[in-house]
Amino acid sequence: MKMFLAGQWVDKPQRIEVRHPWDDSVVDTVPQADASDVDRALAAAVEGAAQMRRTTGYQRYGWLMKAAELMEQRLEDLARTITLEEGKVLAESRFEVSRAAETIRLSAEEAKRLGAEVLPLDGAPGAEGKLGFTLRVPCGVVVAITPFNFPLNLVCHKLGPALAAGNAVVLKPASDTPLSALKMVEILLEAGVPPLAVACVTGSGGEVGRALCTDRRVRKISFTGSREVGEKICQMAGLKRVTMELGSNSPLVVMPDADLDKVVQATVTTGYANAGQVCISTQRVLAVGGVYEELLPRLQQEVEKITVGNPLEEGVRMGPMIRRQDAQRVCQWIQQAVEQGARVLTGGECQGAAVTPAVVADVSPQMRISCDELFGPAVGVSRVESIEEAIALANDSRYGLSAGIFTQNLDWALRFAREVDSGNIQINWGPQWRADLMPYGGLKESGMGKEGPRYAIDEMTELKTVVIHQLG
Secondary structure, eight states: OOOEEETTTEEOOOOOEEOOTTTEEEEEEEOOOHHHHHHHHHHHHHHHHHHTTTTTHHHHHHHHHHHHHHHHTHHHHHHHHHHHHHHOOOOHHHHHHHHHHHHHHHHHHHHTTTOEEOOEEEEEEEOTTTEEEEEEOSSSSSEEEESSSSTHHHHHHHHHHHHHHHEEEEEOOTTTTOHHHHHHHHHHHHTOOOOOEEOOOOOIIIIIHHHHHHHHTTEEEEEEEEEHHHHHHHHHHSSSSHHHHOOOOOOOOOOOTTTTHHHHHHHHHHHHHGGOSSOOOOOEOOOOOTTTHHHHHHHHHHTTOOSSTTTTTTTTOBBOSSSSHHHHHHHHHHHHHHTTTTTEEEEEETTEEEOOOOOSSSTTSSSSSSSSSSSSSSEEEEEEHHHHHHHHHSSSOOOSSSEEEESOOOHHHHHHHHOOOEEEEEEEEOSSOOOOOOOBOSSGGGGSSOBHHHHHHTEEEEEEEEEEOOOO
């Protein structure tokens, strides 16, 4: 495929291979952009932002609603593209496409709701005869940098709100998974979005990302990815507005009164989806008291039912990780935990880029499989003795993106919700749950700002205050 910038599909002799994680076959190639391409894309985006500023919310609503309709018509093609470049199973890819269309539809609705607020100036001294109100205006040029694990929906969580708010947006997709993003740009253009209002630049994060993040023409950066890269972007960004959706090592607390059938179901669903490559995957299970011994064999039994294989084959429940080196890292972390006293109940073996889903027992907080972001198909289980210890361990992390608890005790649930330092709290489910309309974002080093179309639009617009002074 070609990349899209300055209103044109652009090719280059230097190409990046997009490979299928399951068998390492080449799916397609995309151009290797450089700093000159970024300069051209941003120059056009400045003009595109001026065009978008003159459009109405209703126009932008129409474009995005048409885009959502086209996405649903092309669901199978988009889903297959996701599976080929990212490796998740087809059922998960189809679900991602449906979610992405809903994200665009939600963004369209919000385009009609960019309203103003009348200020109660008559409550201020010396403000007689004055009328004040606010205007919410687009930032201008938005840069969106997206990860590999949801190559369509996370792209839509940035493109949709940026365009709904009246911005121009320059997208830098993950080098491993640029094809879904490029197909999304095709859909937006077909739906009527002005060609200068959207660009997709493919290339390395080092050269392309740095050029985008340091350029003064950019007013807003929205990034989803690792904590380490997010910190570097913040250092480069200077006085730009930033939204950071970063990593986590999400805990799930299981109290003695929990329904273990539901705990096991939730842990399997939220710990191993997309081969564990979800920033809010269940990574740490903290089981209180005697429930620990009862939970382990039941969890092991269900995890062993997860079939691993070619994600293009119907019925396969888990595909490979994005790269072989990531699979090797996960297996190394599991082995390190074993060397430090943990037990592998099942899984943890590398097969190319795939890792057999693992349950690791007797995990202690200092083990890397617990204290760092694993981002792979393994769940570590630890025994704790009280709600106090569970909350303390849940908070014993630099991350704070999502956390869950299973209990029927209202006092425990409310205490968990109030005291755990996490942007998302799930009661009686695992940490991995998100409705695309809700405010979504982390505390501590899991990031800053919120996503969800309504909330992302607040991040991608700026507020002006207008005061009319009555004369005479």
